[in-house]
Amino acid sequence: MPTLIKDGAIAADSWATSAETEDGQRPLLPPDTWRATEGGAALLLDGDAEPHDDFAHAPLIAIHFPEFKDGRGLSLATLLRTRHGFTGDLRAIGDVQPDLVHYLMRCGFTSFVLPDGRDTAVALRSVNVHRHYYQGSVTDPTPLFRSVARG
Amino acid sequence: MYRYDAYDQAFVDERVAQYRDQTARYVRGELSEAEFLQLRLRNGLYIQRLAPMLRVAVPYGTLSSTQLRMLAHIARHYDRGYGHLSTRQNVQFNWPDLEEVPDILAELATVQMHAIQTSGSCIRNVTTDEFAGVAADEVVDARPYCELIRQWSTAHPEFDWLPRKFKIAVNGAAHDRAAIAVHDIGLQVKRGAGGEVLVDVYVGGGLGRTPVIAELIRTDLPEAHLLTYLEAILRVYNRYGRRDNKYKARIKILVRAMGADSFRAKVDAEWEHGRDGAQTLTREEITRVAGHFQPPAYEPLTDQPDVLGDARLADVDFDRFVRRNVRAHRMPGYACVVLSTKQTGIAPGDVTDTQMEQVADWADRFGHGEVRISHEQNFVLPDVRQRDLPALFAEARSAGLGATNLGLLSNIICCPGGDYCSLANAKSIPVAEAIQRRFEDVDYQFDLGDLDINISGCMNACGHHHVGNIGILGVDKKGEEFYQVSLGGHSGHSGNEAALGEIVGPSFARAEVTEAISRILDTYVDNRVEDESFLHCFRRIGIAPFKERVYANAD
Numbered sequence: 001m002p003t004l005i006k007d008g009a010i011a012a013d014s015w016a017t018s019a020e021t022e023d024g025q026r027p028l029l030p031p032d033t034w035r036a037t038e039g040g041a042a043l044l045l046d047g048d049a050e051p052h053d054d055f056a057h058a059p060l061i062a063i064h065f066p067e068f069k070d071g072r073g074l075s076l077a078t079l080l081r082t083r084h085g086f087t088g089d090l091r092a093i094g095d096v097q098p099d100l101v102h103y104l105m106r107c108g109f110t111s112f113v114l115p116d117g118r119d120t121a122v123a124l125r126s127v128n129v130h131r132h133y134y135q136g137s138v139t140d141p142t143p144l145f146r147s148v149a150r151g
Numbered sequence: 152m153y154r155y156d157a158y159d160q161a162f163v164d165e166r167v168a169q170y171r172d173q174t175a176r177y178v179r180g181e182l183s184e185a186e187f188l189q190l191r192l193r194n195g196l197y198i199q200r201l202a203p204m205l206r207v208a209v210p211y212g213t214l215s216s217t218q219l220r221m222l223a224h225i226a227r228h229y230d231r232g233y234g235h236l237s238t239r240q241n242v243q244f245n246w247p248d249l250e251e252v253p254d255i256l257a258e259l260a261t262v263q264m265h266a267i268q269t270s271g272s273c274i275r276n277v278t279t280d281e282f283a284g285v286a287a288d289e290v291v292d293a294r295p296y297c298e299l300i301r302q303w304s305t306a307h308p309e310f311d312w313l314p315r316k317f318k319i320a321v322n323g324a325a326h327d328r329a330a331i332a333v334h335d336i337g338l339q340v341k342r343g344a345g346g347e348v349l350v351d352v353y354v355g356g357g358l359g360r361t362p363v364i365a366e367l368i369r370t371d372l373p374e375a376h377l378l379t380y381l382e383a384i385l386r387v388y389n390r391y392g393r394r395d396n397k398y399k400a401r402i403k404i405l406v407r408a409m410g411a412d413s414f415r416a417k418v419d420a421e422w423e424h425g426r427d428g429a430q431t432l433t434r435e436e437i438t439r440v441a442g443h444f445q446p447p448a449y450e451p452l453t454d455q456p457d458v459l460g461d462a463r464l465a466d467v468d469f470d471r472f473v474r475r476n477v478r479a480h481r482m483p484g485y486a487c488v489v490l491s492t493k494q495t496g497i498a499p500g501d502v503t504d505t506q507m508e509q510v511a512d513w514a515d516r517f518g519h520g521e522v523r524i525s526h527e528q529n530f531v532l533p534d535v536r537q538r539d540l541p542a543l544f545a546e547a548r549s550a551g552l553g554a555t556n557l558g559l560l561s562n563i564i565c566c567p568g569g570d571y572c573s574l575a576n577a578k579s580i581p582v583a584e585a586i587q588r589r590f591e592d593v594d595y596q597f598d599l600g601d602l603d604i605n606i607s608g609c610m611n612a613c614g615h616h617h618v619g620n621i622g623i624l625g626v627d628k629k630g631e632e633f634y635q636v637s638l639g640g641h642s643g644h645s646g647n648e649a650a651l652g653e654i655v656g657p658s659f660a661r662a663e664v665t666e667a668i669s670r671i672l673d674t675y676v677d678n679r680v681e682d683e684s685f686l687h688c689f690r691r692i693g694i695a696p697f698k699e700r701v702y703a704n705a706d
């Protein structure tokens with residue numbers, strides 16, 4: 001079973017964990033279908049999608065990573081958070097790699113689905129690998145040089 | 152030079168701990184090959200043809216003597232007693248044990264060094280002029296900007312998983328020794344009318360299989376906006392750069408596909424959002440970082456033409472050393488010295504543990520404890536008192552670092568090639584050696600004058616063959632090693648505009664290469680006018696006479 005991790009802990013909800021919807025799950029819809037659906041549906045985006053302001057109405061946006069080393073979803077997440085007013089749950093799905101979770105979180109993801117066989121404990125640890133980073137991020141826009149007195 | 156504060160130190164220490172955990176999980180079979188590959192690359196570890204290769208970052212080519220001694224220790228303790236100076240100013244170890252790499256990184260961290268982002272599809276070590284801070288022709292010291300970029304690009308949340316590797320070079324001198332025209336981003340830092348620092352931004356240059364000279368996309372960017380502007384470029388690249396074909400994934404292909412004007416428009420539109428944001432550099436931060444690069448306490452000296460003149464008359468080799476390997480320093484009585492690693496029979500850039508320690512000692516005794524690595528794979532001592540030059544030369548000569556060949560034929564830039572690199576089409580080191588042997592005569596080399604020969608073992612162009620006056624590229628012809636020769640390339644130093652070499656014609660078997668080079672040199676000698684350099688002669692007469700002579704039937 002894929003594992004959902006949300007706000008730093010193992011969690012469960014009724015959204016699908018991929019483009020495929022299983023029994024009892026609520027679907028993740030690509031933009032065209034999503035726009036044609038009544039409110040309350042979740043949106044599914046590929047990393048190369050263009051972000052739009054109306055996406056802010058979705059309760060959940062899932063960004064699909066075809067490969068963990070494909071960083072487009074990181075830029076897309078950053079834009080949704082910083083430029084298009086999205087404040088709901090932002091979820092990484094697809095090939096999510098546990099050691100890379102700190103990149104996801106700093107780009108504004110709030111949850112992710114770890115595929116089978118990937119180490120949940122590592123993913124939970126990864127969030128706290130570093131106490132400080134040099135540059136600003138979605139979660140902490142202030143770069144180190146503005147937030148502390150440096151030597 | 153830059154000294155870590157508690158934040159820098161904590162970051163590298165945490166990174167070592169993280170990588171130690173990743174290595175242990177890999178060894179226990181808990182991390183797949185594909186996952187570990189990406190993680191180890193971002194910590195400098197390649198798996199090469201024969202063994203792992205660890206590439207240690209030497210930020211913008213600057214090392215303290217303490218750091219160099221640590222590299223000597225690593226060479227001795229974890230490797231086979233030598234290391235390799237790379238064309239990107241880094242140091243590579245060819246024989247580390249994969250399981251010992253976390254220990255090596257931990258040792259490096261004790262002297263404020265790391266191997267973060269020295270490989271992989273991320274922002275790599277920033278490079279600059281090896282004479283930054285001391286060059287007589289310097290306008291702005293590039294090192295503080297390099298350090299600001301180093302910090303900004305380290306584990307960037309958004310830009311560590313790019314379509315391909317990404318190289319940034321900064322130049323602050325009148326002559327471009329950083330080759331900014333052939334980098335993904337090249338930055339020229341300069342002064343505006345009021346003395347303020349401005350940046351010209353070039354994008355989309357690169358070597359590799361599609362060599363391109365970069366486009367100028369922004370002039371006169373105020374320094375405060377440097378990072379927000381870089382962020383705009385990187386975001387456009389990260390989102391739109393190709394990921395379906397690794398040969399088309401560099402930013403140069405994107406710039407070309409979009410056209411420089413639309414690319415610039417896209418970046419500017421992106422920048423409108425980020426400009427004046429939190430990442431905008433503050434005066435305090437620029438001043439803080441620049442404060443790490445203040446000149447050392449120079450003695451009030453005067454230039455020493457007499458002392459040097461006598462020594463030069465007494466020793467022809469010392470005279471050659473001064474002519475070729477000693478460069479003008481901004482302070483009277485001082486000099487910048489290049490210690491060449493290019494000795495015939497030694498792979499270009501290879502240095503032993505003992506040599507590293509000797510260089511560190513000279514840096515302490517004759518300078519201010521600082522050493523540079525040049526993209527030509529040599530050591531630079533940036534602050535030598537002129538009166539110490541004879542003593543330094545004598546020691547360097549007996550240590551095997553006294554070759555007086557800077558800028559001459561035998562100072563060959565050469566990648567590790569087929570002897571070490573699993574991507575190679577052909578060996579490069581034996582070709583360099585064959586050329587050095589054939590044209591051993593130092594007088595002949597001096598007579599030829601300035602001549603850059605650059606050799607790469609494959610299209611990836613780590614040996615910068617496109618910008619060699621004579622470039623040699625290993626190619627594979629039905630499983631056999633062949634070499635393609637190009638002429639007239641130039642990386643942009645010494646006031647000549649950067650140019651890519653032109654291929655002279657069909658490639659050569661390894662045994663034919665030196666004969667071809669010999670004919671090329673003869674063509675130059677026969678055609679040159681007065682003191683005309685090889686490059687200028689080539690630019691004047693074109694490739695035809697060279698071609699004709701090289702392929703003339705020898706029978």
Ligand code: SF4
Nearest residue numbers: 566572575608609613
């Ligand atoms: S140019 Fe090719 S052969 Fe040489 S080091 Fe680079 S990848 Fe290896």
